[in-house]
Amino acid sequence: MxxxxxxxxxxxxxxxxxxxxxxxxxECVDDCTWCCHHGVLLYDRDLIELAERANLAETTTDFRGEKFVTREEKSREQHVAEDGHACAFLREDGLCTLHLEEDWKPTRCSVFxxxxxxxxxxxxxxxxxxxxxxxxxxxxxxxxxxxxxxxxxxxxxxxxxxxxxxxxx
Ligand code: SF4
Ligand code: SF4
Incomplete structure (x- = not known):
């Protein structure tokens, strides 16, 4: 400490x-989606909650023994990282599908x-x-x-x- x-x-x-x-x-800045360009770590509780809202096989991936939200290539220039990828749940308008449609998001998304x-x-x-x-x-x-x-x-x-x-x- x-x-x-x-x-x-x-x-x-x-x-x-x-x-x-x-x-x-x-205060999160409109149109900045930088923290949604990455794969988000899912804690066990997040995985259970995400399974109720999305297909885990399509939206999660394993890395070093842990589960993350998949990054995927997006067919657009805005709201993507330099490699053209972003979180699978990031919509074209820069908003989060999970947050908007399910009023929920993974723990790590709240913490950043x-x-x-x-x-x-x-x-x-x-x-x-x-x-x-x-x-x-x-x-x-x-x-x-x-x-x-x-x-x-x-x-x-x-x-x-x-x-x-x-x-x-
Ligand atoms: S929290 Fe994420 S989207 Fe919001 S201003 Fe910071 S980096 Fe950008
Ligand atoms: S789940 Fe939503 S809030 Fe979290 S990184 Fe993906 S788009 Fe952003």
């Missing part, structure tokens, strides 16, 4: 150790631009390095992240053996 870290109760009895500047604000990791039994939360580099939503609004942590940190994170965000497709 760093000198500037502070404990915040996000749910009753569920604390996170906040490692980022408490004055950090965030934050990242989480376990240390000495505590759930720590910080800004992901890739967000510092690519997320345009940091410090562009008056919505302090530390005041709305439940929007970023689904409660399931406290039950995971390994919630570490540092795993990508």
């Amino acid at each position: 760093s000198d500037t870290a502070r404990r915040v109760e996000v749910y009753p009895g569920r604390e996170a150790v906040v490692e980022f500047d408490p004055d950090l604000t965030f 631009p934050l990242g989480v990791y376990l240390e000495d039994g505590d759930l720590h939360v910080d800004i992901r390095d890739s967000a510092h580099d690519h997320c345009d939503g940091l410090n562009v609004s008056d919505r302090r992240v530390i005041d709305t942590l439940e929007a970023f940190l689904p409660e399931v994170l406290w039950d995971l053996e390994n919630p570490d965000s540092d795993r990508a497709l």
